[in-house]
Amino acid sequence: xxxxxxxxxxxxxxxxxxxxxxxxxxxxxxxxxxxxxxxxxxxxxxxxxxxxxxxxxxxxxxxxxxxxxxxxxxxxxxxxxxxxxxxxxxxxxxxxxxxxxxxxxxxxxxxxxxxxxxxxxxxxxxxxxxxxxxxxxxxxxxxxxxxxxxxxxxxxxxxxxxxxxxxxxxxxxxxxxxxxxxxxxxxxxxxxxxxxxxxxxxxxxxxxxxxxxxxxxxxxxxxxxxxxxxxxxxxxxxxxxxxxxxxxxxxxxxxxxxxxxxxxxxxxxxxxxxxxxxxxxxxxxxxxxxxxxxxxxx
Amino acid sequence: xxxxxxxxxxxxxxxxxxxxxxxxxxxxxxxxxxxxxxxxxxxxxxxxxxxxxxxxxxxxxxxxxxxxxxxxxxxxxxxxxxxxxxxxxxxxxxxxxxxxxxxxxxxxxxxxxxxxxxxxxxxxxxxxxxxxxxxxxxxxxxxxxxxxxxxxxxxxxxxxxxxxxxxxxxxxxxxxxxxxxxxxxxxxxxxxxxxxxxxxxxxxxxxxxxxxxxxxxxxxxxxxxxxxxxxxxxxxxxxxxxxxxxxxxxxxxxxxxxxxxxxxxxxxxxxxxxxxxxxxxxxxxxxxxxxxxxxxxxxxxxxxxxxxxxxxx
Numbered sequence: 001x002x003x004x005x006x007x008x009x010x011x012x013x014x015x016x017x018x019x020x021x022x023x024x025x026x027x028x029x030x031x032x033x034x035x036x037x038x039x040x041x042x043x044x045x046x047x048x049x050x051x052x053x054x055x056x057x058x059x060x061x062x063x064x065x066x067x068x069x070x071x072x073x074x075x076x077x078x079x080x081x082x083x084x085x086x087x088x089x090x091x092x093x094x095x096x097x098x099x100x101x102x103x104x105x106x107x108x109x110x111x112x113x114x115x116x117x118x119x120x121x122x123x124x125x126x127x128x129x130x131x132x133x134x135x136x137x138x139x140x141x142x143x144x145x146x147x148x149x150x151x152x153x154x155x156x157x158x159x160x161x162x163x164x165x166x167x168x169x170x171x172x173x174x175x176x177x178x179x180x181x182x183x184x185x186x187x188x189x190x191x192x193x194x195x196x197x198x199x200x201x202x203x204x205x206x207x208x209x210x211x212x213x214x215x216x217x218x219x220x221x222x223x224x225x226x227x228x229x230x231x232x233x234x235x236x237x238x239x240x241x242x243x244x245x246x247x248x249x250x251x252x253x254x255x256x257x258x259x260x261x262x263x264x265x266x267x268x269x270x271x272x273x274x275x276x277x278x279x280x281x282x283x284x285x286x287x288x289x290x291x292x293x294x295x296x297x298x
Numbered sequence: 299x300x301x302x303x304x305x306x307x308x309x310x311x312x313x314x315x316x317x318x319x320x321x322x323x324x325x326x327x328x329x330x331x332x333x334x335x336x337x338x339x340x341x342x343x344x345x346x347x348x349x350x351x352x353x354x355x356x357x358x359x360x361x362x363x364x365x366x367x368x369x370x371x372x373x374x375x376x377x378x379x380x381x382x383x384x385x386x387x388x389x390x391x392x393x394x395x396x397x398x399x400x401x402x403x404x405x406x407x408x409x410x411x412x413x414x415x416x417x418x419x420x421x422x423x424x425x426x427x428x429x430x431x432x433x434x435x436x437x438x439x440x441x442x443x444x445x446x447x448x449x450x451x452x453x454x455x456x457x458x459x460x461x462x463x464x465x466x467x468x469x470x471x472x473x474x475x476x477x478x479x480x481x482x483x484x485x486x487x488x489x490x491x492x493x494x495x496x497x498x499x500x501x502x503x504x505x506x507x508x509x510x511x512x513x514x515x516x517x518x519x520x521x522x523x524x525x526x527x528x529x530x531x532x533x534x535x536x537x538x539x540x541x542x543x544x545x546x547x548x549x550x551x552x553x554x555x556x557x558x559x560x561x562x563x564x565x566x567x568x569x570x571x572x573x574x575x576x577x578x579x580x581x582x583x584x585x586x587x588x589x590x591x592x593x594x595x596x597x598x599x600x601x602x603x604x605x606x607x608x609x610x611x
């Protein structure tokens with residue numbers, strides 16, 4: 001039998017290579033920083049889920065004889081001002097901080113995505129009104145609005161994160177509205193209209209799947225912001241209430257001991273930094289991969 | 299020019315109207331009856347009714363909004379629930395502190411982003427570009443109040459160069475004023491420098507790739523001269539836009555940073571107000587902060603006309 005060998009640079013070969021490499025995820029996974037960031041996020045998710053199993057101590061267990069101690073065999077990262085184990089509090093804090101940020105992102109997407117779809121697809125007065133509201137919300141400094149809403153609702157972590165979700169909703173709205181307007185002009189949407197599909201069916205079955213990737217990018221980037229917002233609001237006393245701890249509330253308590261025990265301030269901040277960096281890296285990586293795909297249509 | 303600016307003013311007025319409705323609507327979010335809250339839990343039904351009438355809570359929402367808005371336009375934002383001081387006076391006393399901080403932070407952001415953005419644009423993808431992009435990624439992920447605490451730790455406690463906390467007005471002398479603003483301004487400015495750096499890099503890299511720059515290079519001009527004389531003005535429009543857009547971000551960040559450094563501005567006011575649940579003051583803070591953002595955006599629009607007279611429309 002005779003095998004056919006293609007010359008090294010034929011169009012067919014290039015096409016085959018592109019087929020193999022062109023999926024968004026394979027583009028993404030070729031970037032080492034993104035892979036590392038995904039690993040960090042996986043580890044954080046595991047810590048959040050398994051905190052009770054892996055934490056060496058009870059995070060609220062006080063031991064006033066061993067306050068503000070440095071690292072030891074019993075307390076790997078030392079103890080805080082009430083003699084509580086810092087490592088265990090950080091591990092449990094992962095659960096509180098990530099859970100709270102997830103809530104904020106869910107609220108932001110839950111408001112922004114459907115409204116963006118409707119405004120982008122239907123246009124007209126609805127679009128005009130919703131876009132004005134989005135402009136207005138975006139022109140209020142985010143943290144100031146979050147503080148005002150959270151204060152009105154009463155101080156609790158849930159209320160604070162609902163507020164953060166409202167603040168970030170216009171971001172989702174704008175991204176989804178813009179993508180929807182592009183998709184609406186496509187032939188397959190016209191075809192669906194002609195074949196008599198209902199508006200809801202078109203939005204759900206034809207538009208939504210095609211605006212999915214920008215939404216995923218936005219989810220990752222908003223998650224990073226939400227972690228920072230949670231930390232900021234907890235630092236102001238609007239977030240998680242004691243004795244529970246999030247990364248931000250640990251920082252708030254540690255400020256008073258900045259001179260005596262700087263590690264209490266440095267550690268939670270470092271964890272926040274790493275988490276936000278990981279979310280941003282994945283989000284940016286996805287966005288870049290997406291932009292490159294759109295620039296080189298196959 | 300006047301027509302253009304008028305259009306922008308009208309847009310700003312619409313935004314301000316919607317923001318004012320949102321701000322006033324915050325009161326609706328408070329769980330329970332505010333009249334009971336103020337009259338106290340053991341008040342009689344008549345006392346509660348009296349408070350309701352006094353606060354105007356017995357009238358429909360749009361009527362109450364109109365009253366509040368017309369008073370607000372005259373500069374009357376009501377009085378604090380905590381100490382009955384007029385909200386406008388409370389805000390006026392603190393606004394200069396927050397504006398000083400925001401302007402100083404903006405200056406820091408420009409001082410950081412101008413050189414960093416230019417350097418990375420000179421050789422996109424080069425070692426310097428990648429290093430700068432790593433630094434900006436770190437800066438955007440850093441909680442600002444944490445950076446502030448680290449700065450206090452290093453520059454106020456370990457090496458006492460700057461005061462750790464507090465504020466001196468400009469009337470106490472420029473030295474004291476600047477020394478107390480330095481660390482908070484750096485804290486806020488670092489985060490605010492990220493987007494302008496990225497924007498300047500992208501815009502400048504595009505400009506440096508054009509034919510007229512290639513001509514300038516071929517003439518043998520130094521890269522510094524090319525950027526300064528030929529490229530920077532064309533990359534300035536997106537850069538100025540982003541700087542303007544950072545205002546909102548700066549004012550939001552100022553809340554936490556003022557708290558860290560004990561600056562008596564709108565931010566610390568917001569923090570105090572939270573524990574007191576003083577809604578009129580909080581509404582005033584939201585409105586004042588939004589007004590500053592809207593003013594900054596109008597200033598950016600004006601800057602456009604100066605930077606690119608033909609383009610803005």
